Amino acid sequence: MMFKINAAFLVALAGANAKTLRKLQDDSRICSMTELSPLSDDTKLLLSTTLGGQNVIAAYEQYMGGETIGSNTALLAEASDASASPDTVVEDGMSGDIDFPFMDMKVVATMGERSVCPDSLGEMLVGVPDGIGAYLLDDETVRVVFQSESYGPLVFESYGNFVNDGQSRMGGSHVQYIDYDRTLMSEFMDNDEPASSMVVGMGQVISTMYNLKGELIGPRNLSGPTTIGAHFSNTDADGNYVVAAPPAESDWFLQSLCSAHLEQKHQWGPNLGVEDDMFITNEEWMTYAPGTSFVGLSAHAVDLANSVDYALGVFTLGGFEKIVEINPEVEGYTMFAFSGYNGAFDGFEHTLDMRNSLFKRSDGQNYTWSNDIHPARFYIGVKGKMEDGSDAPEDDFLARNGLRYGYIYGFAIDMSEDGPTGGLWRDDFHRDAEKATNGAKVDGWWIKQPWQWDGQVRNFEFDGSWDYQDQPPYTGEGSGRENYAWWNGMGNDMAGCKTEHVTPDPRPSVGAAFVQGSTCGYFGHYYVEDVVGRFESLRDGQMAPNAFRGSYYVYQGELDITEQIELGGKGQYVNGDATMNYDNPEDRITFEDIDGLEVLADGDELYVLIQEDSGNQYGERAFLAHLEHEDDGEELTYYFLAMSGGTMNTRMQAGVSVPKGTFTRATAHEFSGVVDLSAFFATDDSGDFVLSASDDGFAKRQADASVAINDKDILLVLQAHTQSSGILSAFQLDRGGQIYQLKPKLPEDA
Ligand SMILES: *[C@@H]1O[C@H](CO)[C@@H](O)[C@H](O)[C@H]1NC(C)=O
Numbered sequence: 017m018m019f020k021i022n023a024a025f026l027v028a029l030a031g032a033n034a035k036t037l038r039k040l041q042d043d044s045r046i047c048s049m050t051e052l053s054p055l056s057d058d059t060k061l062l063l064s065t066t067l068g069g070q071n072v073i074a075a076y077e078q079y080m081g082g083e084t085i086g087s088n089t090a091l092l093a094e095a096s097d098a099s100a101s102p103d104t105v106v107e108d109g110m111s112g113d114i115d116f117p118f119m120d121m122k123v124v125a126t127m128g129e130r131s132v133c134p135d136s137l138g139e140m141l142v143g144v145p146d147g148i149g150a151y152l153l154d155d156e157t158v159r160v161v162f163q164s165e166s167y168g169p170l171v172f173e174s175y176g177n178f179v180n181d182g183q184s185r186m187g188g189s190h191v192q193y194i195d196y197d198r199t200l201m202s203e204f205m206d207n208d209e210p211a212s213s214m215v216v217g218m219g220q221v222i223s224t225m226y227n228l229k230g231e232l233i234g235p236r237n238l239s240g241p242t243t244i245g246a247h248f249s250n251t252d253a254d255g256n257y258v259v260a261a262p263p264a265e266s267d268w269f270l271q272s273l274c275s276a277h278l279e280q281k282h283q284w285g286p287n288l289g290v291e292d293d294m295f296i297t298n299e300e301w302m303t304y305a306p307g308t309s310f311v312g313l314s315a316h317a318v319d320l321a322n323s324v325d326y327a328l329g330v331f332t333l334g335g336f337e338k339i340v341e342i343n344p345e346v347e348g349y350t351m352f353a354f355s356g357y358n359g360a361f362d363g364f365e366h367t368l369d370m371r372n373s374l375f376k377r378s379d380g381q382n383y384t385w386s387n388d389i390h391p392a393r394f395y396i397g398v399k400g401k402m403e404d405g406s407d408a409p410e411d412d413f414l415a416r417n418g419l420r421y422g423y424i425y426g427f428a429i430d431m432s433e434d435g436p437t438g439g440l441w442r443d444d445f446h447r448d449a450e451k452a453t454n455g456a457k458v459d460g461w462w463i464k465q466p467w468q469w470d471g472q473v474r475n476f477e478f479d480g481s482w483d484y485q486d487q488p489p490y491t492g493e494g495s496g497r498e499n500y501a502w503w504n505g506m507g508n509d510m511a512g513c514k515t516e517h518v519t520p521d522p523r524p525s526v527g528a529a530f531v532q533g534s535t536c537g538y539f540g541h542y543y544v545e546d547v548v549g550r551f552e553s554l555r556d557g558q559m560a561p562n563a564f565r566g567s568y569y570v571y572q573g574e575l576d577i578t579e580q581i582e583l584g585g586k587g588q589y590v591n592g593d594a595t596m597n598y599d600n601p602e603d604r605i606t607f608e609d610i611d612g613l614e615v616l617a618d619g620d621e622l623y624v625l626i627q628e629d630s631g632n633q634y635g636e637r638a639f640l641a642h643l644e645h646e647d648d649g650e651e652l653t654y655y656f657l658a659m660s661g662g663t664m665n666t667r668m669q670a671g672v673s674v675p676k677g678t679f680t681r682a683t684a685h686e687f688s689g690v691v692d693l694s695a696f697f698a699t700d701d702s703g704d705f706v707l708s709a710s711d712d713g714f715a716k717r718q719a720d721a722s723v724a725i726n727d728k729d730i731l732l733v734l735q736a737h738t739q740s741s742g743i744l745s746a747f748q749l750d751r752g753g754q755i756y757q758l759k760p761k762l763p764e765d766a
């Protein structure tokens with residue numbers, strides 16, 4: 017109290033300007049370290065007799081010394097292997113070479129750090145960090161929402177969170193937020209302060225959870241099926257728990273929330289897009305007990321204003337990599353592109369038998385397991401409708417956002433020799449050096465698939481994930497399109513490569529379009545054509561078109577990119593350099609396992625931040641590239657941003673970690689989520705921020721695009737699978753990782 021009065025008095029005396037005053041007020045809300053009392057001798061004695069107790073004592077003592085959110089300034093990511101720069105520190109808890117060639121980068125959070133914010137329970141950040149988003153909580157605060165990719169009882173079980181007023185405990189993946197002071201964060205890249213100097217809040221994003229039936233998730237029945245309030249990702253349709261292992265202390269778990277995307281109200285224009293700010297996330301893969309039935313894995317929409325998570329049935333229940341909103345172009349609808357999996361479930365054999373005893377494929381064959389047999393897909397949701405098509409109450413969050421009633425469209429092409437790929441499936445097409453050059457075009461149709469979510473929770477044999485092995489609708493006998501097929505990775509009988517991140521085309525003038533990557537090291541741009549025209553010519557009673565014309569343009573085939581990489585004098589590996597990928601046992605000249613992918617707008621120009629998840633032994637790579645898909649013989653240039661981890665990497669071999677003492681084993685790291693923060697920090701001529709918290713998503717997108725690529729502030733996530741010891745294991749925080757803020761430094765002609 018004394019301090020505050022003095023500060024105000026001094027400011028008044030000095031006649032300080034409003035900015036200084038604001039700064040002083042802001043400083044007072046920074047979360048500051050509270051003293052932890054030392055463990056008593058009795059507690060120490062007790063702990064020393066329990067398994068792992070010594071580890072807990074050591075971890076507690078490490079916390080007493082600090083480890084508050086943002087206090088670690090050392091980076092896990094590096095610009096080159098430590099062997100290439102002899103003066104690079106190879107010491108636990110310290111940075112390596114951070115002289116990045118095409119950016120500056122600082123740490124904003126490290127997994128394992130603890131909150132000292134008054135609104136939190138003193139929780140710690142749970143890894144491995146993955147999907148991320150950010151929005152203005154109020155005009156002074158940037159809220160960063162991130163999730164951990166944790167696997168519950170399957171491995172490294174993290175502590176569980178209580179939801180629904182303590183009725184249920186949810187383990188596995190966490191969705192957490194960290195709040196940063198907006199002004200201080202806008203200056204963060206211009207100073208040497210640690211991020212702890214701008215943290216103003218931390219907590220759990222989800223406090224209420226609804227299941228697929230719309231019931232509040234409740235406790236798990238330990239003696240039989242959970243008839244009300246089951247988390248269906250863990251059960252069969254009757255509520256029997258069917259995962260291969262039960263959680264140690266939670267009722268249920270969110271399995272492997274991988275990528276995510278934060279969507280803001282009306283981000284595509286007036287009345288265009290979702291009606292509420294939401295974090296869209298998804299469960300990824302699962303290990304079910306053999307011989308069981310299961311429902312599958314749902315997507316989730318988190319209502320950010322109310323901290324409510326809703327399980328979503330509309331996208332099928334095949335598990336996903338990433339779901340993003342794309343421009344719907346028409347009012348009354350929402351559109352989402354989604355990628356990944358389509359059934360990465362161990363223990364599926366019984367379900368496959370069930371499917372084949374009930375259904376036959378359109379070609380008369382048995383279905384094969386559905387995992388990775390699907391084309392590029394998007395979903396059109398009808399706003400204001402319940403699952404049966406009836407009108408929804410206005411206060412229904414899901415219906416308002418088109419997430420109860422809608423249709424999925426898949427990309428189908430003419431697969432004959434005269435077709436656009438000469439009859440090649442998606443993966444083979446991208447391996448063809450003659451065909452899959454930058455700008456190569458594949459025309460097709462987006463066709464509405466037969467399956468539609470009807471609100472009924474059924475076992476996976478009834479899911480929509482199977483549709484892509486059938487002949488697409490409207491292409492059968494006599495249609496004139498008999499040669500059409502869903503453009504799957506490897507056809508209808510075999511799993512192809514996984515479709516990895518999707519990212520929306522952010523340009524309002526372009527309309528419904530998205531960029532899609534593949535674990536097979538290729539990526540390209542899909543367009544949905546004549547959306548407005550198709551909606552205008554709907555027949556009476558029809559809620560959405562049956563099909564749209566579509567096109568796809570190759571950005572990069574699964575081809576030699578070594579000449580396209582600019583290392584900027586860095587990227588030296590312990591053996592070779594980052595123009596190649598050293599994914600044991602093969603050295604690769606192509607991209608390998610493209611995973612993270614997010615498009616950033618600079619005016620009408622697009623850039624992509626692209627990342628691999630390949631198991632590269634010397635360091636996983638991240639690049640920034642200026643996008644274009646003109647068929648002009650020019651390929652893209654990939655600017656090397658950073659590398660991290662790797663079994664043979666010098667720092668990993670030396671057992672380096674951040675926070676210190678958390679290293680476990682030398683293995684791969686992985687860069688992951690990306691967020692453009694630029695809109696929050698863009699200022700007008702008088703130096704005031706242009707965006708306010710009450711602005712809609714369209715204003716945020718416009719403000720993002722108004723900031724040139726080299727002036728952007730970007731968040732980048734890194735997963736450090738090497739770290740699961742020390743404070744991470746003592747407090748059940750899964751594995752390590754960091755969140756970075758970066759500013760690109762691309763050459764003028766990039
Ligand atoms: C729990 O399972 C038992 C045994 O099947 C059943 O009798 C009981 O109704 C179940 N309880 C709930 C709340 O589902």
Ligand SMILES: *[C@@H]1O[C@H](CO)[C@@H](O)[C@H](O)[C@H]1NC(C)=O
Pocket residue numbers: 368369370372373382
């Ligand atoms: C098709 O699946 C059914 C059910 O699992 C099985 O009985 C039948 O043998 C299968 N047919 C072929 C040709 O594999």
